[in-house]
Every structure is written in structure tokens, then in C-alpha cells.
Amino acid sequence: MSETFTALMLEDxxxxxxxxxxxxxxxxxxxHDVLIEVAYSSLxxxxxxxxxxKGRIARRLPMIAGIDIAGTVVESxxxxxxxxxxxVANGWGMSxxxxxxxxxxxxxxxxxxxxxxDAFSMQQAMAIGTAGYTAALCVDALEAWGSIxxxxxxxxxxxxxxxxxxxxxxxxxSKGYTVVASTGRTETHDYLRSLGATSFLDRAELAAEVKxxxxxxxxxxxxxxxxxxxxxxxxxxxxxxxxxxxxxxxGHNLPGTVMPHILRSVALIxxxxxxxxLARRQKAWQTLAEHLDRAKLSxxxxxxxxxxxxxxxxxxxxxxxxxxxxxxxx
Numbered sequence: 001m002s003e004t005f006t007a008l009m010l011e012d013x014x015x016x017x018x019x020x021x022x023x024x025x026x027x028x029x030x031x032h033d034v035l036i037e038v039a040y041s042s043l044x045x046x047x048x049x050x051x052x053x054k055g056r057i058a059r060r061l062p063m064i065a066g067i068d069i070a071g072t073v074v075e076s077x078x079x080x081x082x083x084x085x086x087x088v089a090n091g092w093g094m095s096x097x098x099x100x101x102x103x104x105x106x107x108x109x110x111x112x113x114x115x116x117x118d119a120f121s122m123q124q125a126m127a128i129g130t131a132g133y134t135a136a137l138c139v140d141a142l143e144a145w146g147s148i149x150x151x152x153x154x155x156x157x158x159x160x161x162x163x164x165x166x167x168x169x170x171x172x173x174s175k176g177y178t179v180v181a182s183t184g185r186t187e188t189h190d191y192l193r194s195l196g197a198t199s200f201l202d203r204a205e206l207a208a209e210v211k212x213x214x215x216x217x218x219x220x221x222x223x224x225x226x227x228x229x230x231x232x233x234x235x236x237x238x239x240x241x242x243x244x245x246x247x248x249x250x251g252h253n254l255p256g257t258v259m260p261h262i263l264r265s266v267a268l269i270x271x272x273x274x275x276x277x278l279a280r281r282q283k284a285w286q287t288l289a290e291h292l293d294r295a296k297l298s299x300x301x302x303x304x305x306x307x308x309x310x311x312x313x314x315x316x317x318x319x320x321x322x323x324x325x326x327x328x329x330x
């Protein structure tokens with residue numbers, strides 16, 4: 001009899017996806033070339049939407065949720081990977097069009113994998129997860145644009161107490177930037193200050209009506225909120241500055257004007273983590289390995305069992321999660 005193991009499966013119930021724990025076998029998994037024994041995953045906002053049913057993330061059902069994987073290769077038909085290799089995978093449509101991480105075993109395509117960086121344990125890699133890796137992509141993008149310099153000007157981080165924001169604050173601070181954290185939760189100020197934030201901006205100020213051009217303040221910004229918050233951040237960015245946008249927790253619309261772009265040469269840099277090319281992924285993990293303070297990473301991380309996922313999903317969608325949640329699968 002085939003060995004069974006538990007997976008968090010999204011299935012169609014009355015025309016809507018509903019999450020539940022199911023027993024499956026390896027024969028149920030996709031026919032990809034590399035079989036991973038999953039040790040850890042994480043809970044991102046996108047995962048919360050999927051598992052809670054508050055957002056339609058899965059494009060086909062049934063679907064195993066979870067967009068981050070850290071684990072060990074146990075079977076491989078690919079010459080690129082051998083049994084025993086420690087690997088990480090982020091994105092690539094997992095939990096949307098491809099089965100994801102919330103299962104003891106999963107089969108993945110070899111090109112989705114990168115080697116677990118020597119600098120991190122599997123648990124640490126998932127404490128970083130898609131949120132932290134996306135934050136690193138944003139920081140790399142701002143530095144490549146050239147508008148931010150350590151010790152010169154302020155860098156804004158919106159949604160600062162969330163997973164992307166927390167890592168962005170820590171990375172930027174460790175690189176010598178002056179970081180202003182935008183959050184609506186004053187109780188997170190001590191936490192954000194411990195990560196390196198130097199001052200705070202109430203998120204309500206960035207949710208106010210957008211004026212096309214406002215007082216120049218930010219040399220750059222990392223935005224995971226979108227909508228009015230992003231439009232105001234752009235209108236407040238200095239001449240030649242840039243905003244790296246990677247999320248839409250506040251909405252997918254952009255109620256701004258072209259004026260910051262054509263009168264101040266402000267750049268809006270879109271950052272995608274799902275299908276980012278290998279070289280960009282490797283650079284982001286290098287940035288994390290070199291500049292992410294491990295002690296700070298620990299302070300922004302909680303570890304939970306996979307059985308707790310339904311409750312945690314509701315919490316993260318409700319904005320009740322601070323930092324990063326690691327999910328122990330094994």
C-alpha cells in the first residue's frame with residue numbers, strides 16, 4: 001500500500017475554493033522531474049488569501065497551496081539535481097497553476113529550484129521566503145536605478161510591519177540607509193525600530209487624497225501596498241528618485257497622475273518575484289546573505305505547525321500578523 005501523507009488542499013465546494021487537509025500519495029503529485037521532501041514553508045499574504053478563501057488565487061482546482069518551499073531532493077530525473085541536495089523554491093505559479101508547498105512531498109521542475117544558500121538554514125530561508133526575497137529584489141532594483149545612497153536622503157517603506165516591509169527595513173538599515181517606516185499600528189514601532197527604522201509615518205497620511213505633486217521627501221521607496229499609498233509615495237519622491245512596487249494589499253488601482261514622472265523624472269519600478277529570472281533571484285539571495293541580520297530575522301519570525309494554517313491565514317488577511325510566519329511541514 002502506498003504511503004500517505006497530509007496536504008492542505010484547495011477543492012471546489014459549491015463553486016468556490018475551500019481549504020482542507022487531505023491524505024494523498026506520491027502518485028497523486030504532478031509528474032515533474034524532482035521530488036522534494038518539504039521541511040518548511042511560510043505564510044505570505046497571498047497564501048492567506050488562498051487558504052482563507054478571501055481571494056481567488058488558485059486558477060485550477062484541486063490545488064495544494066503554499067508558494068515557498070525549502071526541502072531536500074529525494075528523487076531526481078534531472079542532471080542538475082541529485083538526492084540529498086538542499087533546495088529552495090519561490091513562486092513559479094505554485095498555489096496558482098502549480099501545486100505548492102503545504103505537503104510533506106512535492107514534485108517540482110528543476111529550473112524552479114535554487115540551492116539553499118550556505119548562509120541560511122532551511123528554517124531561516126523560509127523566514128525570508130517570498131516576502132523577504134521580494135524585499136531584496138526591491139532593494140536591488142532601487143540601488144541599480146541609482147537614486148538612493150547610504151546616509152543621503154530618506155527611504156520610505158510602506159506596509160513596514162508586514163513580511164516584505166520588515167525585511168526591507170532590516171536590509172536598508174544594514175546597508176546604511178535612513179529608513180522611514182509607514183504603518184498604521186503604533187504598537188509595532190518598537191519592533192520596527194529594532195529592525196533599523198529611524199522614524200515613522202502613519203499610513204493614514206499616505207491613504208489621503210492624492211495631490212499630483214507634493215513636497216519632495218523620499219529618495220526611494222519600497223511599496224507593498226499599492227493604490228493611494230503608492231500614488232502618494234510617487235508624488236512625494238524627489239527629482240530622479242524611484243519607487244519599487246511589489247504588492248497590492250491596499251488595492252490594484254493607481255489613482256495618480258503622470259506629473260511626478262514627467263516633471264521630476266520619478267521612476268516606478270515594477271518588481272515581480274514569481275517569474276524573476278535566475279540571475280536576479282541569485283542576486284537577491286546574495287543580498288540577503290550579506291546584509292540580513294540573523295538576529296533581526298529571528299525577532300521578525302514565528303514558527304507554527306501546518307495544522308495551524310487555517311487560523312493563521314485569517315490573521316494575516318486581517319492585518320494581525322507582524323513579520324514572518326514559518327510553517328513547519330516535516
